[in-house]
Amino acid sequence: MTRTISRPPATENEVALGDLSRSFGFLLRMAQVQIFEFFFEDLGQIGLRPGEFSVLWVLHLNPGIRQGLLAQALRIKRAHMTKMIRNFEDRGLVARAVPDDDRRAVELRLTDAGVAFVDDHAKAFFSHDARRPTPLDPQEQAQLFALLQKYVGITPEERR
Amino acid sequence: MTRTISRPPATENEVALGDLSRSFGFLLRMAQVQIFEFFFEDLGQIGLRPGEFSVLWVLHLNPGIRQGLLAQALRIKRAHMTKMIRNFEDRGLVARAVPDDDRRAVELRLTDAGVAFVDDHAKAFFSHDARRPTPLDPQEQAQLFALLQKYVGITPEERR
DNA sequence: TGTCATTTGTTTCCCAGTAGACAAATTTTG
DNA sequence: CAAAATTTGTCTACTGGGAAACAAATGACA
Numbered sequence: 001m002t003r004t005i006s007r008p009p010a011t012e013n014e015v016a017l018g019d020l021s022r023s024f025g026f027l028l029r030m031a032q033v034q035i036f037e038f039f040f041e042d043l044g045q046i047g048l049r050p051g052e053f054s055v056l057w058v059l060h061l062n063p064g065i066r067q068g069l070l071a072q073a074l075r076i077k078r079a080h081m082t083k084m085i086r087n088f089e090d091r092g093l094v095a096r097a098v099p100d101d102d103r104r105a106v107e108l109r110l111t112d113a114g115v116a117f118v119d120d121h122a123k124a125f126f127s128h129d130a131r132r133p134t135p136l137d138p139q140e141q142a143q144l145f146a147l148l149q150k151y152v153g154i155t156p157e158e159r160r
Numbered sequence: 161m162t163r164t165i166s167r168p169p170a171t172e173n174e175v176a177l178g179d180l181s182r183s184f185g186f187l188l189r190m191a192q193v194q195i196f197e198f199f200f201e202d203l204g205q206i207g208l209r210p211g212e213f214s215v216l217w218v219l220h221l222n223p224g225i226r227q228g229l230l231a232q233a234l235r236i237k238r239a240h241m242t243k244m245i246r247n248f249e250d251r252g253l254v255a256r257a258v259p260d261d262d263r264r265a266v267e268l269r270l271t272d273a274g275v276a277f278v279d280d281h282a283k284a285f286f287s288h289d290a291r292r293p294t295p296l297d298p299q300e301q302a303q304l305f306a307l308l309q310k311y312v313g314i315t316p317e318e319r320r
Numbered sequence: 321t322g323t324c325a326t327t328t329g330t331t332t333c334c335c336a337g338t339a340g341a342c343a344a345a346t347t348t349t350g
Numbered sequence: 351c352a353a354a355a356t357t358t359g360t361c362t363a364c365t366g367g368g369a370a371a372c373a374a375a376t377g378a379c380a
Contacts, residue, residue: 015233016221017314019286025195025210027308032188033235034312039185050185051336061176068358073175075193080337082360104345104358126179140307147304148187150295152194154177211366228328240367242330264328264375327376338365348355 038132043124051076053118053125055084056110059094060118063109067096070108093117198292203284211236213278213285215244216270219254220278223269227256230268253277 020026039050054074059065071081085108088094093114097107110118134141180186199210214234219225231241245268248254253274257267270278294301 015218015225015229017218017233018221019282020214020217021309021314022289022305023286024289024292024305024308025192025199026214027305027312028188028192028195029210030235030312030314031308032185032192035185035188050189054180054186057180058175058177061178065175066358069175073177075190077338078359079339079361083336086360102346102358106359122179126183129182129184132184135310135313136307140310143303144307144311145182145184145187147296147300147307148184148191149181150300151304152187152190153295154181154187154190226328237368238329239331239369243367262328262376266329321380323378323380325376325378328374329372330374331372332370334367334369336365336367339363340361341363342359342361344358344360346355346357348353350351350353 035132039128042128042131046121046124048121048125050125052084053121055081056088056093056114056118057122057125059108059110060115064097064107067106067108088114195292199288202288202291206281206284208281208285210285212244213281215241216248216253216274216278217282217285219268219270220275224257224267227266227268248274 036050051074055070055076058070058074062070067081067085068078070076071078076084085094085096085106089096091113092111095109095111095114097109099105099107136144196210211234215230215236218230218234222230227241227245228238230236231238236244245254245256245266249256251273252271255269255271257269259265259267296304
């Protein structure tokens with residue numbers, strides 16, 4: 001049994017969320033939906049998908065990476081990665097190669113077209129964050145980033 | 161055109177993410193996948209799904225709420241909400257009623273079984289956050305919550 | 321009043337993503 | 351060495367969720 005009504009439904013059009021607004025998973029979901037909406041509003045028309053671009057980007061930074069390691073790093077299931085990679089292959093963006101020392105594995109690298117695609121879109125993709133309207137001031141934004149990075153276990157890569 | 165390779169791949173098994181680790185959307189996705197994994201590990205066997213429970217919970221707090229307003233509050237698409245509600249109805253957890261003053265709308269409320277379901281699971285659901293292992297200390301955790309709440313616009317003070 | 325526009329929920333069709341079985345290659349173990 | 355166990359990617363089948371067209375009800379406006 002739970003104390004449910006912490007306060008009465010406010011206005012006609014206000015929805016009480018109660019403890020839900022203190023649930024980490026719920027907050028993350030709300031934030032992500034919001035982000036996605038603006039992402040497609042901002043970059044949808046040039047045919048850029050966040051997941052897709054992430055894979056190509058990591059391929060760009062890690063040429064020859066094995067498919068499984070790539071999936072693991074981006075937390076994409078292997079079955080799904082297979083489909084994404086085949087799609088990229090069909091579009092001529094990625095090439096697969098089976099290494100001789102382990103013929104189960106698949107090594108991935110961008111084709112020239114793949115490199116061109118990443119180069120074409122990297123600026124738009126990474127500058128998107130700056131365009132997104134946010135109620136947070138820059139310091140709060142930085143704080144949020146740092147906490148999220150720590151939470152997901154990404155050591156912020158040092159750079160100048 | 162973008163300068164892409166800022167440095168060589170670090171270790172054999174390390175994956176360079178570059179600017180991706182500074183992308184808000186990416187960080188949110190990583191965090192959410194992590195959260196989901198532990199959620200199902202923790203509560204999956206009792207047949208609890210975060211989205212499902214959220215809907216029932218909000219129904220509990222806002223009896224008679226209209227379907228569309230519920231969807232809007234939880235950022236669930238109306239088409240999808242239709243399916244969820246029908247599912248709840250089939251399971252006897254939710255009852256639908258068409259109000260006389262607007263016969264397009266549907267007002268939702270939990271059945272007795274629905275109330276029982278929420279009461280049965282609320283404690284497990286809301287205490288889940290505390291069980292989840294996290295690298296953040298309590299103060300950082302609180303800070304992260306506050307920033308996310310502010311970001312998604314559900315600060316404790318209601319807005320107009 | 322009658323016509324047009326909007327709101328509300330539903331339906332249909334589609335796609336991203338998952339679970340789990342699978343085959344092939346490799347590693348481990350007896 | 352042979353047999354069992356694990357790793358790696360793929361396949362099939364399924365589910366959650368979205369886009370768009372739709373019908374019914376309501377509201378706006380001439």
